[in-house]
Amino acid sequence: MIIKFRLDGRDVSVEVEPNELLLNVLRDKLGVKAPKYSCGIGECGACTVLLDGEPVLSCLTLAVDANGREVTTASGIKGEEAEMLMKAFAEEGAVQCGFCTPGMFVMSYALLHEKKRPTEEEIREYLRGNLCRCTGYVNIVRGIEKVVEMGGKK
Ligand code: FES
Ligand code: FES
Structure with a gap:
């Protein structure tokens, strides 16, 4: 399916599998390398991003959960x-x-x-x-x- 969301202040759309993780989509499909793949099992926090302003572990978040929402990585935090x-x-x-x-x-x-x-x-x-x-x-x-x-x- 195709999902659309705001990523670091820009609109993106990307095709994802239902079980694909947000971290992998950000890094491998959208080229956003700020969130890191480290443990991959929710133990280290290296993959943390904001989802509608709340911190989430992107290695434990399905990419489809970002549909229609706002994802902010360390690169997109401004102000x-x-x-x-x-x-x-x-x-x-x-x-x-x-x-x-x-x-x-x-x-x-x-x-x-x-x-x-x-x-x-x-x-x-x-x-x-x-x-x-x-x-x-x-x-x-x-x-x-x-x-x-x-x-x-x-
Ligand atoms: S990669 Fe370690 S918590 Fe996500
Ligand atoms: S893991 Fe980054 S400074 Fe220790």
Whole structure:
């Protein structure tokens, strides 16, 4: 079947199988490489995207579920708050690797939309599904805290 949706601010249409996963369609059919294929079983968060503004694991989401909706990947997150977050991530050394960062970024952005002033504990809890296998979470938490200190979402 053919599905249509908004992807990072543009309209797309693509032919998919009923059992095809959103992650594979984004990466292999639509050429959007920000969400990463890592564990493929919902354990790591590297494939996180926003579906109508809510974070979902695209490796566990059927592509047909995106029909008529809005999908935003790390590449499509724009605006003042996203810029603050990018700057804070860069300054705090939170951009650690290309694998986990897109998912971490999407989740951090979603958190700051849900909660203006999350505590360190709340940040760690919110990011618990996003795994880093090598470096750790200190700089990422600091990056989010920096946005909070700067005033967060206006
Ligand atoms: S690739 Fe989706 S959670 Fe790991
Ligand atoms: S997995 Fe990306 S920095 Fe550890």
